[in-house]
Amino acid sequence: MVEDSVVKRAKELREQLNQYSYEYYVKDAPSVEDFVYDSLYQELVDIENRHPELVTEDSPTQRVGGRVLEGFEKVVHNVPLYSLNDVFNKEDITAFDQRVQKALGHQVSYTCELKIDGLSVSLRYEDGKLVQGATRGDGSVGEDITENLKTVRSIPLKLKNSVTLEARGECYMPKKSFMRLNQNREEEGQDIFANPRNAAAGSLRQLDTKITAKRNLSTFLYSVADTNSLSSSSQYEALQELEDLGFQTNQERKLCRSIDEVWDYIEDFQEKRGDLPYEIDGVVIKVNDFDQQETLGYTVKAPRWAIAYKFPPEEAQTVIRDIQWP
Numbered sequence: 001m002v003e004d005s006v007v008k009r010a011k012e013l014r015e016q017l018n019q020y021s022y023e024y025y026v027k028d029a030p031s032v033e034d035f036v037y038d039s040l041y042q043e044l045v046d047i048e049n050r051h052p053e054l055v056t057e058d059s060p061t062q063r064v065g066g067r068v069l070e071g072f073e074k075v076v077h078n079v080p081l082y083s084l085n086d087v088f089n090k091e092d093i094t095a096f097d098q099r100v101q102k103a104l105g106h107q108v109s110y111t112c113e114l115k116i117d118g119l120s121v122s123l124r125y126e127d128g129k130l131v132q133g134a135t136r137g138d139g140s141v142g143e144d145i146t147e148n149l150k151t152v153r154s155i156p157l158k159l160k161n162s163v164t165l166e167a168r169g170e171c172y173m174p175k176k177s178f179m180r181l182n183q184n185r186e187e188e189g190q191d192i193f194a195n196p197r198n199a200a201a202g203s204l205r206q207l208d209t210k211i212t213a214k215r216n217l218s219t220f221l222y223s224v225a226d227t228n229s230l231s232s233s234s235q236y237e238a239l240q241e242l243e244d245l246g247f248q249t250n251q252e253r254k255l256c257r258s259i260d261e262v263w264d265y266i267e268d269f270q271e272k273r274g275d276l277p278y279e280i281d282g283v284v285i286k287v288n289d290f291d292q293q294e295t296l297g298y299t300v301k302a303p304r305w306a307i308a309y310k311f312p313p314e315e316a317q318t319v320i321r322d323i324q325w326p
């Protein structure tokens, strides 16, 4: 039997460490120095080593498992992860808006989001606890990479409310981490990654979670499988609700009242994309209201209520080899 003071201390440490980690990795606003975090973390590790029965699934010590996996189990997505129809110019944006207005009979607002150039992932939570993380795969069947996604510090192991939902978002490697990783690989005579997206994909496909844990991956969440699992009635509200639950969401989002505002946003970020700490390959434009999304529906592969405006490729970087990851 463990004395109450130790049980209480372990709970205190877990909550304190998860809060510090949230501030550092999700809000990018640490409230304590690293050494404070490290000493509390070590105190929790010592308690859990002495009393393994005190380990909980949302303990920060459980992020980096020791196991090397044999392979990845398949995961069936009950709600498919749709892809997006791409457009490349202003005319196509206007045509999209015309189709939407014709179908709905009136003007609509759009939520604009930066199109993060990473890997789509889905995160399932039951009663606020992370139970499964998976790749998009072909949209219907993905791979279970829960162990690897648990090492991504900006992914909460426990939400701020004990809700049950499946969140979807992009897992990416920040540009700085990408440059550092390739530098190390070159020094070690290994192949370098062609771009941060490939590096993120390669890191999430690692069978050894300890390697994934060192790749400094991050995430931006942007939707849920079933909008009824949120109280929001629009995409813009839903992004705020996801943020309030403890997820990292992209702060450059904008609610646009007209397609002209959408185009201004696109031009604005075509200029700014080089200064962002992560790679984007365009802008995702979504009809904001969920009821209007439902009215517009889906084609076989993509929603009729969203499109991706793709930027022209940035000036080709000197790439030694383009490593194709499936």
Ligand SMILES: NC(=O)c1cnc(OC2CCCC2)nc1N
Binding pocket: 082, 083, 084, 113, 114, 115, 116, 117, 118, 170, 222, 223, 284, 303, 306
């Ligand atoms: N790469 C992104 O940043 C991104 C991708 N997808 C979506 O939306 C899904 C949900 C409905 C169809 C596509 N939003 C995004 N921001």
